[in-house]
Amino acid sequence: MTRATVLLAFALLACATLHLLTPLAPLMALQRSAPVVAQLLLTEIRLPRTLLALGYGFVLGMAGAALQALFANPLASPDVTGSSSGAALGAVFAAYWLGATEPLILAGAGATGAFLALVVMVVLAGRRAETTTMLLAGVAIALAAGAGTSLLLALAPSPFAFYDSFEWLMGSLIDRSLAQAAVALLPAAACCAFLATRSRPLDLMALGEDIVASLGYDPRKLALQVIIASSVAVGTCVSVCGAIGFIGLLAPYAARRISGGHPGRALLPAGMIGGILLLVADGAVRFGPPGRTIPVGILTTVAGTPLFLWLVVTMRRRVTS
Amino acid sequence: MTALLAARGIVIAGRLLPTDLDVPAGQLIALIGPNGGGKTSLLRALAGIETSAGATMIDGEPIEAVPPARRAKMASFLPASREIIWPIRVRDVIALGLPAPDPGRVDELIELLELQSLTERPVDRLSTGERARVLLARALAPRPRVLLLDEPLSNLDPYWVLRLLEILRGTVTASSSTLVALHDIERIRAFDRALLIADGAIAADLPPEEMLASEKLAGTFQIEKSGDDWRVSRRAGPRSSR
Numbered sequence: 411m412t413r414a415t416v417l418l419a420f421a422l423l424a425c426a427t428l429h430l431l432t433p434l435a436p437l438m439a440l441q442r443s444a445p446v447v448a449q450l451l452l453t454e455i456r457l458p459r460t461l462l463a464l465g466y467g468f469v470l471g472m473a474g475a476a477l478q479a480l481f482a483n484p485l486a487s488p489d490v491t492g493s494s495s496g497a498a499l500g501a502v503f504a505a506y507w508l509g510a511t512e513p514l515i516l517a518g519a520g521a522t523g524a525f526l527a528l529v530v531m532v533v534l535a536g537r538r539a540e541t542t543t544m545l546l547a548g549v550a551i552a553l554a555a556g557a558g559t560s561l562l563l564a565l566a567p568s569p570f571a572f573y574d575s576f577e578w579l580m581g582s583l584i585d586r587s588l589a590q591a592a593v594a595l596l597p598a599a600a601c602c603a604f605l606a607t608r609s610r611p612l613d614l615m616a617l618g619e620d621i622v623a624s625l626g627y628d629p630r631k632l633a634l635q636v637i638i639a640s641s642v643a644v645g646t647c648v649s650v651c652g653a654i655g656f657i658g659l660l661a662p663y664a665a666r667r668i669s670g671g672h673p674g675r676a677l678l679p680a681g682m683i684g685g686i687l688l689l690v691a692d693g694a695v696r697f698g699p700p701g702r703t704i705p706v707g708i709l710t711t712v713a714g715t716p717l718f719l720w721l722v723v724t725m726r727r728r729v730t731s
Numbered sequence: 732m733t734a735l736l737a738a739r740g741i742v743i744a745g746r747l748l749p750t751d752l753d754v755p756a757g758q759l760i761a762l763i764g765p766n767g768g769g770k771t772s773l774l775r776a777l778a779g780i781e782t783s784a785g786a787t788m789i790d791g792e793p794i795e796a797v798p799p800a801r802r803a804k805m806a807s808f809l810p811a812s813r814e815i816i817w818p819i820r821v822r823d824v825i826a827l828g829l830p831a832p833d834p835g836r837v838d839e840l841i842e843l844l845e846l847q848s849l850t851e852r853p854v855d856r857l858s859t860g861e862r863a864r865v866l867l868a869r870a871l872a873p874r875p876r877v878l879l880l881d882e883p884l885s886n887l888d889p890y891w892v893l894r895l896l897e898i899l900r901g902t903v904t905a906s907s908s909t910l911v912a913l914h915d916i917e918r919i920r921a922f923d924r925a926l927l928i929a930d931g932a933i934a935a936d937l938p939p940e941e942m943l944a945s946e947k948l949a950g951t952f953q954i955e956k957s958g959d960d961w962r963v964s965r966r967a968g969p970r971s972s973r
Contacts, residue, residue, distance in 0.1 A: 482816055610799075614827060616817045617869065623780040624808035624879075626799035671819035671853060 414668045418682040422464070425689040430460040432693065458591040462583045463692040463706075464685045465595040466647040467657055469602060471684020472677050473640035474658030475665060476605050479612035479673035480636045483541055484725070487658035488524070488644045491544070492551025494655070496527025497641075497648035498579055499555040499562070506566035506575075513593040513650065520649030521597075525641035527551050537633055538619065541725070581654040581707020583692050594650035601643035605677060608635060612674030654707040656714025657684050657691075663721065733791070735908055736877050738777060740785035746772040748932045749785065754877070754910070759903045761919040761939065762912040764928035765952060770912040771811065773928055774879045777910070778808040789877055803830045807875035811882045811912075813862045818853035821846055821865050828872030840868040843898060859886045867895075871902060878902055878909040884918065896921045916943065916952075916961075927951060 430452070431437065440448035474487040488494045500523020504510040510519065535547035559579070563571045577584070611627040619629040644658075665680035666673065691710050698704045734753040742749050747769050754760065762770045776782045779794035786793045789805045797805055807828070815824070825837045841850055844864045849857065854865055863886050870878065883899070884892050896918065902909045903923075911922070919925045925942040927935040935947045942948055949955050955964045 484816070616815055616819060617824075617827060617866070618810055618812060618814070620775065620778075620780050620808060620810045620812075624778040624802075624806065626779075626797060626802035666817070670823055671817045672823065673817050 422682045422685050425686050426464050429689045458586045458588045459583045461591045463689045467685040467688025468681040469598045469643045470658040471661030472602050472681035475662035475677045475680035476636045478662050489655045491531050491548045492527040493524045494653035495552040495555035497524035497645040498653050499523045499559045501649040502559050502562050506571050513590050516649040517593050517646040521642040521645030524645035528637045579652045580705035581652040582705040590650050594646045597646045598643040601639040605639050609674040613672050655711040657687050738787045741776040742784040743772045744783040754908050756906050758908045758923045760910045761922040761925045768929040769931040770928045778879050803873040806877040807870045809870040809880040822850045824854045825868045828869035844868045876907045880911045
């Protein structure tokens with residue numbers, strides 16, 4: 411477990427470095443002709459994108475692992491529970507209806523939207539919901555939040571709202587400033603650090619809420635802590651980059667292979683795997699057709715769908731066997 | 732003699748009426764009673780999982796105030812549910828019961844519950860009876876002062892029912908006691924003391940032989956002795972249900 415974690419950390423660092431320096435040729439050319447511009451390209455253009463890919467991916471992996479551990483459900487994740495869609499709705503409402511432009515306010519609105527979506531999901535499905543009940547509640551919330559977002563954009567005072575929001579809501583890391591990255595990632599980092607401290611009770615959640623309670627942890631408090639921390643982390647990232655699917659679902663699944671099936675111990679590896687996945691996906695986006703940008707959220711969804719379907723099939727096999 | 736466990740006025744709204752209970756060290760106690768009568772609620776209240784009022788003390792310390800680091804050694808609870816969905820190895824599930832790693836203790840429990848052939852298997856792929864033994868091993872792992880077991884004998888084959896009764900006897904020491912909810916009333920003969928739980932209260936607290944002969948037991952379950960066996964009492968009307 412520890413050796414795998416160290417290896418993952420190295421892989422994450424390597425991916426981040428590659429992401430930051432690729433493509434290297436224009437950077438080197440600029441370094442020779444205009445070193446100041448090269449510096450700016452690196453710190454103002456590339457660094458925020460790398461930090462966001464690493465940080466947002468980490469958040470998705472870790473929040474996904476925490477939600478899966480809490481709900482004892484391998485299909486819970488920020489996207490499947492409707493939390494990401496709720497964050498997008500909150501951010502769109504603040505941006506186009508309240509006229510907020512301050513990144514911090516957008517981040518707060520995103521976090522609130524994500525939190526409300528999770529609360530509605532828990533109220534609809536219950537904390538120990540069967541997988542199908544949770545999926546249905548999550549799908550309903552994601553559909554409602556998606557429709558609400560479209561409606562808010564269609565009726566927004568600004569006629570350009572739809573156009574503006576395309577790249578943002580589809581999940582893109584391009585052209586974000588360092589300040590925007592900080593607004594998304596600083597609260598997210600604090601939330602991830604907090605979630606990491608809940609690893610032991612989340613491991614015990616595997617044995618059921620009663621055992622968690624009998625060992626001196628309050629399961630209701632734990633649920634609230636996990637829901638708030640994952641909402642804030644996911645919500646602030648969504649408010650800056652839009653919703654990115656499937657990483658929050660698949661990274662924890664891979665991480666549990668490393669943690670010996672322990673849902674709580676999977677938190678940290680899930681974060682690192684999430685970071686690696688988003689760095690790789692965002693790197694791959696650069697190889698799209700010239701002159702067109704494919705939002706990275708589309709790529710993760712396209713690549714993640716077959717894996718998700720495979721997960722559903724293996725789960726079905728387990729249930730019927 | 733001061734009690735190992737002392738419950739004073741513990742209540743769970745709607746399920747357990749105000750209840751007092753004293754358990755000295757060295758007792759193996761059976762909890763019997765009709766479905767929905769409150770056995771599980773009493774065990775959960777004693778474990779400090781849920782109470783609306785009152786307190787359970789172990790060694791004079793209110794259980795709910797004990798921090799996680801010391802809690803496992805004071806009281807351990809085994810729920811009736813055997814569900815566990817994560818593919819955790821059997822050995823690791825047992826280790827979850829320990830406040831600090833102790834591979835020697837895990838090996839002991841693997842031997843005690845005859846799990847040697849299953850140690851590397853993921854727990855979600857075991858049969859219900861096998862999983863029951865793994866989860867019991869988890870509960871026994873920290874050698875708690877008070878063991879609270881909800882229906883550990885269900886889902887087990889006859890060998891394991893008898894073997895488990897021996898193991899439960901072995902958990903009782905000069906400084907610890909074990910409380911066990913069960914359904915097979917004849918099995919209470921293997922215990923030191925029997926509590927009859929009905930309608931959210933302790934209806935009787937007797938030595939097992941006296942309990943089996945008591946009118947209270949027959950009346951509560953609406954069954955009666957017929958030779959060596961039991962049969963449904965013909966006098967009774969429909970059983971009260973809460």
